[in-house]
Amino acid sequence: MEWKTEYATGIHNIDQQHRKILEFLTQFEGLCAGSADPVDVHRLIARTRAFMEIHFCTEEALMLLVPHTDSAVHRAEHRYVLENLADLEDQSRLEVGKDELLPLMRHLLFDHVLGSDRYFARRALANWGEFTSR
Numbered sequence: 001m002e003w004k005t006e007y008a009t010g011i012h013n014i015d016q017q018h019r020k021i022l023e024f025l026t027q028f029e030g031l032c033a034g035s036a037d038p039v040d041v042h043r044l045i046a047r048t049r050a051f052m053e054i055h056f057c058t059e060e061a062l063m064l065l066v067p068h069t070d071s072a073v074h075r076a077e078h079r080y081v082l083e084n085l086a087d088l089e090d091q092s093r094l095e096v097g098k099d100e101l102l103p104l105m106r107h108l109l110f111d112h113v114l115g116s117d118r119y120f121a122r123r124a125l126a127n128w129g130e131f132t133s134r
C-alpha cells in the first residue's frame with residue numbers, strides 16, 4: 001500500500017508513524033499474497049500491535065497537550081484496535097483466512113487514520129496557536 005499525500009495529517013511525527021503503519025500493511029499484503037505461514041503472520045501481528053501501542057500513546061499524549069483535542073471516542077477506537085490485534089495474536093484466532101486477514105488489517109490499521117486521526121489533527125492544528133501562546 002503506497003503513501004498518498006491525502007493521507008497526511010500535517011503533524012510530522014504522526015505522519016511518520018502512519019507511514020510506518022503502511023509499511024506493516026505492505027508486509028501483510030506480501031504475506032497474504034503467498035502461502036501465509038501462520039507463524040510469520042503471528043509474528044507480524046505481534047510486531048504491529050507493539051508499534052500501534054506506541055503510536056496510540058503518541059497521539060493520546062498530544063491530546064493531553066493541545067487544548068480541545070481530547071476525545072473519548074477517539075481513545076475508545078484505539079482500544080478497539082488494540083483489543084482486536086490482541087485477539088488476532090492469539091494462536092486460536094490465526095485460523096482467520098488470508099482473504100479475510102488483509103481487509104481486516106486495512107480496516108483496523110488505516111480506516112482510523114483516514115477518519116478520526118485526520119479530524120483530530122485538524123482540531124490540533126487549529127488549536128496550536130492557543131497552545132503555543134500560553
Ligand SMILES: [Fe+2]
Nearest residue numbers: 055059113117
Ligand atoms: Fe494514528
Ligand SMILES: [Fe+2]
Nearest residue numbers: 059112116117
Ligand atoms: Fe488515533
